[in-house]
Every structure is written in C-alpha cells, then in structure tokens.
Amino acid sequence: MGGVAWTEEEDHLLKKCIQQYGEGKWHRVPLLAGLNRCRKSCRLRWLNYLRPNIKRGNFAEEEVEMIVKLHKLLGNRWSLIAGRLPGRTANDVKNYWNCHLSKKLNALEADQEADQEGSQISKDVEIIRPQPRNIASSSAKKRGLGESQTDQALVQQENDTTTIDADGKNHLVETQQDMMMYSCLDQQGMVGGGEFPMDFQLEGFEAMVNGGEGCSSSSQWNWDDLLLDMDLYNDFSS
DNA sequence: AACTTATCCAACCGCCGCTAC
C-alpha cells in the first residue's frame, strides 16, 4: 500500500467515533477515536471505505459513460464526478480512470487523430474549471452551519452530498462543488436553455463500451438531471 | 515451480481555499 494499512480494530474505532460524534471536525477524530492516525487519514478512510452505501466492485457501463462524459466537461475534478455516481468515491473514480479509461481514451484519441487529422472537434472542447464565485459562505450561512454545527446538521450535510438516490431519481444540490459546477456549466452556456449544444465526441468510445452498438438508449446520459439540479440551484440562490 | 512484469487500489503528501481570530 501507499502507507500503513488500516486494521479492523482501527476501522471499528473510527466507525464508532463517527457514529457518536458525526462527520466533520476531523482534527478531533484521532483523539476522540483513540487512533494513531492523522486527521486526513481518518477522513480518507471514512470517505473511501467505511462510509455507508459505498458501492464496490466493477463499474457499470452507465457509470463508465458518466465518468467519461463528466471528465470531458470537468477534467480531473474527481470529487465532482464522483458526486454524480451514487456510492462511488472520488478515489475510486480516479483509480478507475487512471487504470482503465485514460489508457483506452488515449489509444482511441491516437486512432482518431490518425483517422481524421486536422479535425478541430476534440480541440474545441474546453474543460470547465470552477470560476471564483462566493457561493460557499452564503450557502453555509443560509444552511445555518459553521460554529454551531450539530450532529444532525452534519448528517444532513452528508445526505446533501448525494445528488442521485438509489433509483437515480431524486436530486439535491447543496454542496459548494455542485454549485460551482453548475455555475460553470451556466457560464459555458450548457444549461438553462433546455438545449445542450455540445456533442461530446465520444461516439467512438461509446461504441466501444456498448459493444459496437453506438449510443444505446439505456446508456444515454440524462441531461435532465443536470437541468433539474440547475433549477434547484437557482431557487436556492435567489 | 520460480521468477518477472503488469495491474489494481488503499494510503499518503502537498497544496489550496475558506474561516475565525
């Protein structure tokens, strides 16, 4: 491993601590839990391994497509990408990308470049980076969080990070990252008009992951999700 | 069976932005 592996006992202590005191205040967790780990290790272990509802195992085809498309949009914003994949962590997504997708896509791009030299299509796709916007402070205040965060608020905060529930239908946009993402999408003219102007230029990859069938209806990315989220954001920020 | 190479993924590190003082 990249460091010292966590023992079952350590996991148990951390779980117990989080259950008792809630998430957040990570600097206190090592002390409260009696762990000889730094705050970051505790947080990472919880987020990537111990947190409830973490999905393990192979990525579904739909998840892979989502990752590819979001990566086209957002670049290496793994936490944002993971936020759209229920049960997946940023670390999982990042590892999966580095191990599987980056190689596939590189090979694919190399092929495409050879095939259609001079094509501007892929070069015109601009990766969205969050632009500075003071959303966080106001949203935090509106949520009544901060110094007086209660355990309940922390639980709520945890729930808020889930934008798609198990059946992929319910959405909540509360996190700073989501807001920034949508503000960026807004700036790029990608949401709000009911039209999504950008063709992701992934037909080749989709054909590959769909077994050569092109983009199947079941694997279509549901942009209504994003539009709905944007509406929620507008309501929230107004 | 023994060894080498490739792959996977949990954990760590350093940096950044935000907040409180």
Place this chain on the structure above:
DNA sequence: AGTAGCGGCGGTTGGATAAGT
C-alpha cells in the same frame, strides 16, 4: 490585513495480487 488552522482535493506512491514467461 495578516495569519493559523481546518477541511477538502488531486497527484503520487508502493504493497498486494494477478498474469505471463
């Protein structure tokens, strides 16, 4: 205004394991 402390993020590392020779 400056600064320390914190949470969070992305990049990287390296041990475990699988696959290949």
